[in-house]
Amino acid sequence: MAVSLRRSKLAIVGAGSVGATLAYASLIKGVAHDIVLYDVSRAKVTAEVLDLRHGLQFCPPADIDGSDDIAVCAGADVIAITAGAKQKPGQTRLELAEVNVGICRDLIPRLLEVAPDCVLLLVTNPVDVLTMAALEFSGLGKSRVLGSGTVLDSARLRQLIASSLGVASQSVHAWIAGEHGDTEFPVWSSASIGTVPIADFVSPDGLRLDDVARERIGRDVVTAAEQIIRGKGATNYAVGLAATRVIEAILRDEKAALPISSLIEGQHGVSDVCLSLPSLVDKNGVMGVLDVPMSEREIGLFQASADAVKAVARSVGLGR
Numbered sequence: 001m002a003v004s005l006r007r008s009k010l011a012i013v014g015a016g017s018v019g020a021t022l023a024y025a026s027l028i029k030g031v032a033h034d035i036v037l038y039d040v041s042r043a044k045v046t047a048e049v050l051d052l053r054h055g056l057q058f059c060p061p062a063d064i065d066g067s068d069d070i071a072v073c074a075g076a077d078v079i080a081i082t083a084g085a086k087q088k089p090g091q092t093r094l095e096l097a098e099v100n101v102g103i104c105r106d107l108i109p110r111l112l113e114v115a116p117d118c119v120l121l122l123v124t125n126p127v128d129v130l131t132m133a134a135l136e137f138s139g140l141g142k143s144r145v146l147g148s149g150t151v152l153d154s155a156r157l158r159q160l161i162a163s164s165l166g167v168a169s170q171s172v173h174a175w176i177a178g179e180h181g182d183t184e185f186p187v188w189s190s191a192s193i194g195t196v197p198i199a200d201f202v203s204p205d206g207l208r209l210d211d212v213a214r215e216r217i218g219r220d221v222v223t224a225a226e227q228i229i230r231g232k233g234a235t236n237y238a239v240g241l242a243a244t245r246v247i248e249a250i251l252r253d254e255k256a257a258l259p260i261s262s263l264i265e266g267q268h269g270v271s272d273v274c275l276s277l278p279s280l281v282d283k284n285g286v287m288g289v290l291d292v293p294m295s296e297r298e299i300g301l302f303q304a305s306a307d308a309v310k311a312v313a314r315s316v317g318l319g320r
């Protein structure tokens with residue numbers, strides 16, 4: 001008996017550093033049967049697709065295509081938006097809001113015309129504001145619109161903790177919450193190595209994280225992008241992998257806990273703003289935001305992060 005397998009389709013909007021690297025990581029990890037890139041620059045998208053296509057032999061079976069015609073996104077299950085302006089050295093993510101919300105206002109209705117059943121994943125910065133914009137411009141239910149949020153920042157945090165303590169990143173359980181930006185913060189109160197609370201952890205070599213080390217790590221996460229942008233103009237590899245992880249959780253209906261950005265409705269006294277908290281991700285997008293315990297200090301930081309994102313959202317005509 002012939003088995004018919006429905007092909008999964010990932011559309012990536014923007015074939016710049018982030019979009020092309022996301023396509024590359026998604027191909028290597030085999031997250032979708034069909035991957036397409038859409039960009040306003042025909043020369044750019046054609047060249048990226050050609051280059052990626054030449055590597056297909058070395059990846060799990062998949063097809064890649066691309067165009068400057070938005071119809072290439074037709075029927076996509078997930079649309080990842082990476083199009084738009086990026087930070088120049090010294091610029092904050094929030095300074096990109098006006099121009100990138102404008103791009104989103106034009107893009108989202110046209111994308112939904114060709115892919116009405118998609119889950120929208122925002123990567124463009126400032127990602128929390130852009131997730132709010134996509135919710136508003138799409139009219140989709142809150143579960144179907146999410147941002148890559150602090151999945152990347154949490155990976156940075158885990159790597160820094162892991163290298164400080166001499167353990168594997170995969171054994172570090174720790175999150176960055178709040179804005180993907182300058183007001184983000186590590187949730188130290190629930191961080192652990194394996195099942196050992198980080199405050200109690202001492203490595204076999206006697207390594208532990210004192211308050212000074214934690215402060216330094218928190219600062220290094222916040223300034224990581226700036227450091228990379230000063231050196232090479234953009235960040236692309238880790239964000240490509242982080243966004244691929246979110247897409248994989250959606251297309252495989254994993255119900256995986258990931259710190260994506262989504263509409264916060266009452267957690268820790270915060271509402272009506274998109275921010276990151278660990279959330280379950282399934283085939284419909286956001287299955288639910290988890291009730292993560294936080295210390296009083298962390299709750300204050302979360303509320304301050306909400307205020308910062310709301311102020312920028314309001315300044316570009318979004319939110320209440």
Ligand SMILES: NC(=O)C1=CN([C@@H]2O[C@H](COP(=O)(O)OP(=O)(O)OC[C@H]3O[C@@H](n4cnc5c(N)ncnc54)[C@H](O)[C@@H]3O)[C@@H](O)[C@H]2O)C=CC1
Binds near residue numbers: 122235
């Ligand atoms: N959320 C996250 O963790 C991260 C977000 N970013 C953000 O991702 C965005 C993209 O960064 P890069 O790829 O480095 O920039 P880039 O400048 O290399 O690429 C942007 C691409 O968007 C395309 N584009 C612009 N307007 C478009 C439209 N209306 N429709 C289709 N394509 C359009 C451009 O032609 C260009 O190819 C920036 O906003 C950046 O800040 C970057 C790294 C991490």
Ligand SMILES: CC(=O)C(=O)O
Binds near residue numbers: 093125152224225239
């Ligand atoms: C650019 C950016 O948002 C990042 O690498 O975190």
